[in-house]
Amino acid sequence: MFQPDDDIAADFLVEAQEIAERLGEQLVALEQAPTDAELLNAVFRGFHTIKGGAGFLNLAPLVDVCHAVEEPFNDVRSGKRPLDAGLFDGAQAALDHVCAMLDALGRGQPLVPAPAELLARLLAPPGQAAPLPAASAPVPPPAAAGGGDEITDDEFEALLDQLQGRAAAPAAPTPAPAPRPNPAPAAAPSTSSTSSTSSTSSAPTPAPPAETTIRIDTKRLDAIVNLVGELVLARNRLKTLRGSRREDELDRAIAALDVTTTRLQSAVMKTRMQPVGRVFARFPKLARDVARAVQKEVELEVQGAETELDRTLVEALADPLVHLVRNAIDHGIEAPERREKIGKPRAGRVVLAAHQEGDHIAIEVRDDGAGMDPEVLRAKARDKGLLDPEAAARLSIEECYQLVFLPGFSTKAAVTDISGRGVGMDVVQSRIRELNGRVTIQSRLGEGTRFLIRLPLTLAILPALLVHAAERVFALPLASVQEVLPFRPDALRWVDGREILDLRDAPLPLLFLRRWLGEPPADAHGHVVLVQTGEGRLGLIVDQVRGREEVVIKPLPRAVRGLPGHVGATLTGDGKLAMILDVDALSRAA
Structure with a gap:
């Protein structure tokens, strides 16, 4: 057994x-x-x-x-x-x-x-x-x-x-081993008369390289990561206390703790890192099976498989990437006959690529297929009752692309084993948001579509921008923050009954964080934090910008889990509780 x-x-x-x-x-x-x-x-x-x-x-x-x-x-x-x-x-x-x-x-x-x-x-x-x-x-x-x-x-x-x-x-x-799988009949060399069991004896087999990797129980790794998180909190606390004590010894101790914590954090995080090739390896077979099922010819190219990512993220990426690759083959790539007729190679090309961008990783799925027609997407959303006609008419081209993430949205006229139910892309966006990432879409009609996923390298510690609103502290994922500007109330404009900021001749939708919290407006002018969301850009009006800090992500208590606009909590350097905000949820609230 x-x-x-x-x-x-x-x-x-x-x-x-x-x-x-x-x-x-x-x-x-x-x-x-x-x-x-x-x-x-x-x-x-x-x-x-x-x-x-x-x-x-x-x-x-x-x-x-x-x-x-x-x-x-x-x-x-x-x-x-x-x-x-x-x-x-x-x-x-x-x-x-x-x-x-x-x-x-x-x-x-x-x-x-x-x-x-x-x-x-x-x-x-x-x-x-x-x-x-x-x-x-x-x-x-x-x-x-x-x-x-x-x-x-x-x-x-x-x-x-x-x-x-x-x-x-x-x-x-x-x-x-034969030099070619299907050799043509030819005179055998003189050394071939030996038996097959001794055919490799003429050349010594090189010794395999020494094992350089080990398998570690993930529970032990998770315990170490939690301890490192507590150490980071202690370091932040000591940094805060330094302002009230001037002793040289305390400064030196804090400096040593800072260096040790940083090195330990980096070393432990590397033990959790795995190449995304662990996920990418399954896609050549998947692409072959899907292409045969829909009677298309597809070549899948994998790039950057050696790029490393947190183990938890590697495992969580499997389902979203399966949906994106299947979508590219089924929806994006044209039939071979159609491609020949318009001057393209019979075989479509799908690229699955990964590369690191600072403390984030970018993963893209792109194809050279038909691309997405924003007008077709707009009409489908209107016909399916997902948007009213007036709202659909106001959508920009980029917003039309985002319609594919709506639950129940599909451009397929009939349901098949591959697609047509309108659930796949919704799963992609939901899962990526759970991982503190975001998905953007670029497409050109007749040339292809590109889905770009940006994720933090790890889920344990998050670079964040700390802000204040209504005497509370909040953390914004730094990957979403583009810039911070002073806020002047006289720069506000009203368009379609909502407040916007005229920023460099482009309207910027706003969300007053105090107002979102149900608090009265502040007397001070505050700041505008410009963040990038899945739907576009958004300006968050906050009372004060505290600065950047690496925060240890803690799950929300069960009683408040699912609270709109929040994805977790953390403790700041002064020991206060800070809620980590979901910028995409804030964008929808705006």
């Missing part, structure tokens, strides 16, 4: 999920470059390794499906059969079942064997079985990605025969 809590079983599960996630990317790459012998060997080695571990743990259904894929790919390596569409479809379907089985193991559920028809088709000689349909297997939940697979074929071959106990399906001897 498989026990996920057992150390050996847990290690196998983590390694197998990493290999399976990587196999999805490798299979797509091999389909695009079928002569790449290194990719071919990597695919064979991946299924071979999972099979070996599954055999050791007596997971017969997992052994069976891996063996059914391993055998034909081994024949390709030895030149006995070609790579064809049927083999790729069968391998992708088998990989879906492998991922589903691994997910079931992690949940402590019994394994559901792969269909016998699938195994038979994979093991049948080429030409005796029709290619499998692309959607013949269930799509499993996304698994964790990442890690390296350094095991060699020879190291597992002898072990498999002893451990897997599958006499009916013995593993074939591993031949020397």
Whole structure:
């Protein structure tokens, strides 16, 4: 019985999920470059390794499906059969079942064997079985990605025969890797007369690099992060006290504490950082499956997979990016015939990219498809009753693009398995806002669309601008703050019954924070904090701007959770409670 809590079983599960996630990317790459012998060997080695571990743990259904894929790919390596569409479809379907089985193991559920028809088709000689349909297997939940697979074929071959106990399906001897998957008949070199088991003995195998990464229990990491947060609060408190005490010793102690805290904070945060490639690795296979389902040709390009992000954010990004990539393929990319007719390549291009911008990360999904027509979006929102005609007529082009995030909005005339229900993009924006990020859209008709997500590198500590209103302290995420200006009441203008500020010949909507809190207006002039929101720009009128500070995010108490306009709380350097404001919610309130 498989026990996920057992150390050996847990290690196998983590390694197998990493290999399976990587196999999805490798299979797509091999389909695009079928002569790449290194990719071919990597695919064979991946299924071979999972099979070996599954055999050791007596997971017969997992052994069976891996063996059914391993055998034909081994024949390709030895030149006995070609790579064809049927083999790729069968391998992708088998990989879906492998991922589903691994997910079931992690949940402590019994394994559901792969269909016998699938195994038979994979093991049948080429030409005796029709290619499998692309959607013949269930799509499993996304698994964790990442890690390296350094095991060699020879190291597992002898072990498999002893451990897997599958006499009916013995593993074939591993031949020397062919220089090309489908070599033309030619005279063999003199060294090829040696047996396959000794074919690699002529060149020593380089030793794998020393292991430079370790796995750490995330509960321990979270405890360390919480302690670092408390240390940051203590540092802020000491900085506040410094103004009332002039002793040199106190100054030196504070300086040392400041340096230590900063270094410890940076070191601990790095232990939580993971490359976004852990998420990106699953998308080549996803793009292939969606493109085949909607009968389109799509090339997915991944950029910046090495960019690092907080582990929590990496895991949370999976669902929003799935919706954006599927949306780009289904809605953005035109049909191949349509693209040819308008002078574009038959295959559409979708780019999934990430890069760091200071203490934030930018992730974009862009395509070279049809782009979005703001007038069509405006009409759809009006026809579906999501906006009244007058409100729809006043929307700017950028505001029309934001309509795709409305619940129930869809440009599809009919509901399909891929889209049409009007829920996907709403999920994207809601999830990104929960992560203290924002999504912006750029589009040009006929040229394509770009979705840009900006997120903080970590959710534990947030750079913020502290402001005062009605004798209360509030924190604004610094990523949303563009500039701070003095506020002059005589600069106010009234447009359509609302107050605006004429800023550089552009109207700026305003929100008086005191008025939003239900407090009377202040006597002093105050300041305007210009913030960027998903809907555009907004000027927040505050009594006082205190300055920048790194704040430790604390969840709201259960009694006030869901309070409009608030996403969390923190303690400032003087020990006061400050609420962290949601600028997008404030924009909607304005």
